[in-house]
Amino acid sequence: MxxxxxxxxxxxxxxxxxxxxxxxxxxxxxxxxxxxxxxxxxxxxxxxxxxxxxxxxxxxxxxxxxxxxxxxxxxxxxxxxxxxxxxxxxxxxxxxxxxxxxxxxxxxPVNETATLNTARVLGEINADVQAVIEAEDRTTLRLFNQQLLPEVDAKPFQHVMLVDGNDDRGIDVGLMTRPKFPIVSIRSHVDDTDASGTIFSRDCAEYEISLPGGKRLWVMVNHLKSKGYGSQASNDAKRKRQAKRIRTLYDAHLAEGDTLVAVVGDLNEIPDNDPLTPLLRQNSTLIDISSHPKYESGGREGTHGNCGPSAKLDYILLSPDLYASVTAAGVERRGMWGGVNGTLWEHFPEVSNADEAASDHAALWVDLDL
Known part of the structure; x- marks a missing residue:
């Protein structure tokens, strides 16, 4: 898958x-x-x-x-x-x-061509289980799936789910899956709190996916606090609180016997910085897919903007059993513009300027033999 x-x-x-x-x-x-x-x-x-x-x-x-x-x-x-x-x-x-x-x-309204290019990215990836970040709401995601994917000759997903999170700007996290991978349960964490208050800026939505053969895959979809506004210290502290909570939830899955767990999404931070320490260090067993020998980076470390090392914001983190099942992995940048003149990498012919780009983010994918 x-x-x-x-x-x-x-x-x-x-x-x-x-x-x-x-x-x-x-x-x-x-x-x-x-x-x-x-x-x-x-x-x-x-x-x-x-x-x-x-x-x-x-x-x-x-x-x-x-x-x-x-x-x-x-x-x-x-x-x-x-x-x-x-x-x-x-x-x-x-x-x-x-x-x-x-x-x-x-x-x-988002540029119409940009919306179609978003559909092209999803069509080219052709995932079985697709996490989406910054989707407006479930109705919008469902209509996009039903109406826009066929416009670019891509297959719509069978299952589409999104629970509104804590951000009222219409930037929620959701999941779409194919017929063989139904969503059997959802856990929302919009009300999770700690000593400093509400933890998640959007949500840490946990989706339980039924796999052929009776196994279960847990996908934890995240969009951590942005660096866009507010002080750096405050933003860093918020992201670290969120990372700590994700780590707690992840460890709880392992303790319950769930060995197939993925933490995915836009974490808004580079790997070496302190906010991601709970997920990538401190005896964490989560492994970044970009470290896998079969991961194809396209010659760039990052996933946002010009995709330099300081722009690695998007992640697929896998539990050890999932990481052991990886057969291929990569990054899809053709929906991005790529620099001032769009010359940093190949993009879709339909992306003729920055306004027509599907996103400022690349998409990440991994193939798993389960």
């Missing part, structure tokens, strides 16, 4: 703030989105809270309107802000119970 993972960077709609062309403006908008929604949840709004809301509204175009280029203020009940024709705007809500609403990120 073939197991694969691919960060699809959304299929039909993506938050404008997440698009590379808007990143200088997008990064502060993402931070404001998070901070404002946290402020809104307070039971009582202090004078300092109200002042901070107004400051963020002014900075991001929401002081005079609910609709700005990257953010949208949703008000369902009650009143948050008063905007008089003459004079200054003011926050009139006293706390969370006095109004219902939030700030959301505005979305825009």
């Amino acid at each position: 073939r197991l694969a993972t691919f960060n699809v960077e959304n299929m039909f709609d993506r938050a404008k703030a997440l698009n590379g062309a808007n990143w200088e403006e997008g990064k502060p908008a993402l931070e404001a989105h998070k901070e404002l929604n946290a402020l809104f949840e307070k039971a009582r709004y202090s004078a300092a809270d109200k002042a901070r809301m107004l400051s963020l509204f002014e900075k991001h175009g929401l002081l005079k309107t609910d609709d700005s280029p990257l953010l949208l203020l949703r008000k369902i009940r009650g009143q948050l802000i008063k905007r008089p024709r003459v004079g200054d705007a003011e926050i009139v809500a006293t706390g969370r119970k006095s109004w219902v609403g939030w700030v959301e990120l505005k979305t825009e």
Whole structure:
């Protein structure tokens, strides 16, 4: 069977703030989105809270309107802000119970050609068990599977599953499998907490796959905290907390007698850095597929951007029994653009510029003799 993972960077709609062309403006908008929604949840709004809301509204175009280029203020009940024709705007809500609403990120359609190229990547890999990162929701993933894969002469998957995670930007993790590899159970970890609070930025979704012959494969699909916004120290600490929890879950499988376990996805970190220590060191038995002698790297270590050594963000980590069953493995970069001029590697003819790329990430795959 073939197991694969691919960060699809959304299929039909993506938050404008997440698009590379808007990143200088997008990064502060993402931070404001998070901070404002946290402020809104307070039971009582202090004078300092109200002042901070107004400051963020002014900075991001929401002081005079609910609709700005990257953010949208949703008000369902009650009143948050008063905007008089003459004079200054003011926050009139006293706390969370006095109004219902939030700030959301505005979305825009993904380039149609890019969406088809995403389908081409999945078609070329032709996995039996395919993890997807940054999919909007199960409905979108199901429609993509049914409608877009046939457009590029690729076979749709029989089983499509995604559980919404903790990120409200529509970047969830999911799994698609072929008829011989049904999903028989799912474990979500969106509510897992430790002393510092909620652990997973999205989820660590555990999928139990039935294999021919009665065996079970566990695939743990992950998308760890990004480096995109927030302080480096805070982001690193968050990723390490997530890696620790994944390691605990993985070790629990081994203790229960589950020997076929894979941890896959976008871990947003390079192997040698501290956040991945729980998964790759500290007596971990997980083994990175890129270390296998049959892994074909295409001459580059990384999986993101220009795919240099500092851009290895995507992983397939295997338990010892799975690693022992590897017959082939590799990386699929043809859906990526590849450098400023698209000359760093061969890409699909349909990828004629960066906007048409399927993703900024490569896909990884491994063939297993089970």
